[in-house]
Amino acid sequence: MTDNTSAAPKIRIRGLRKAFGSKIVLDGIDLDVPAESSFVIxxxxxxxxxVLLRCILGLIQPDEGLIEIDGVDVLRAPRREREERIGEIGMLFQNAALFDSLSVWENVAFGLLAPEPTRHSEKHPRLSRTEARARANAVLEQVGLDPSVGDLSPSELSGGMQKRVGLARAIADRPEILFFDEPTTGLDPIMGAVIDGLIVDCVKTMGSTAIAITHDMASAQRIGDEAAMLYQGKLVWRGPATSLMNSGNAMVDQFTHGRREGPISMELRR
Structure with a gap:
């Protein structure tokens, strides 16, 4: 990928804090995500x-901090500008989160048909059902599914196929940013690798910026350019995703190797 180290970050976070009652969940997060890169947490x-992803998406209001997308502070920008920035984010949910009442193609095209005027622009116009079906067919093929699958209901699909449909929906509007919430959860190792490969291909093809959260270390290394570890509300390590299994950080090494003993276990025993 292109070297973006000297360019302004696509996403910039400073001093992000969020607590639920006495439970501090995010404790002063600082994070830069370069454009056209894949970042794994x-x-x-x-x-x-x-919670971090939901704060960026605007689904949760943080207590303190700054979140910028393309230099725009989405926490304080006027509503229209904030929605335009957040509208550039496509999301693959952990369990695909497909709508049972809609066909597969309608799930894929959901954002293209959405009636909200703020969701559409010259760059992302609202499409007719015929146009949306054609776009849905194209992205279904992009994730390795025959367009005929579009006529099925989500309940007729396997877990791997549902995940592909979720990915198709996430990329249907050609977003500049993609979020992946545990993209391989519930999948066997081979299908997990297939989904990861599709994610990497989609990110490269569209030039999108991606953030993925995962417990799957093989997936993290396949998807990510960079990675970071979140522990007790703080980012305790950041480095190349290829270094996850030999980071030299005691907490990261314990987590990635699944060791019972280590600094994380000692904290949990208190």
Whole structure:
């Protein structure tokens, strides 16, 4: 990928804090994600990974901090500008999160048909059903599914196929940013590798910026250019995704190798 080290980050986060009652979930997160790169965040259950994504998406309001997308502070920008920036994000949910009442192609084209005027622009116009079906067929092929699958209901699909449909929906509007929430959860190792390969191909083809959260170390190394570990609300390590299994950081090494003993276990025993 292109060297973006000297360019302004696509996503810039400073001093991000979020607590639920007395539970501090994000404790001063600083993070830059370069444009056209894939960034992976690892960490245990309850470490704040999903909360971080939801803050960027605008689904959760942080207590403090700054979140910039393309230099725009989405926490303080006017509503229209904020929605335009957040509208550039495509999301693959952990369990695909398909709508049972819609056909597969309607799931894929959901954002293209959405009635909200703020969701559409000259860059992302609302499409007719005929146009949306054609786009859905194209992205289904892009993720390795025959367009005829579009006429099925989500309940007729295997877990791997549902995940592909979720990915197709995430990329259907050609977003500049893609979020992946545990993309290989519930999949066998081979299908997990297939999904990871599709994610990498889609990111490279569209030139998107991607953030993935995962417990799957093989997936993290396949998807990521860079990686970071979130622990007790703080980013305790950042480095190349290829270094995840030999980071030299005691907490990262314990987590990635699944060791019972180490600094994380000592904290949990208190």
């Amino acid at each position: 690892i960490g245990g259950s309850g470490s704040g990974k999903s």
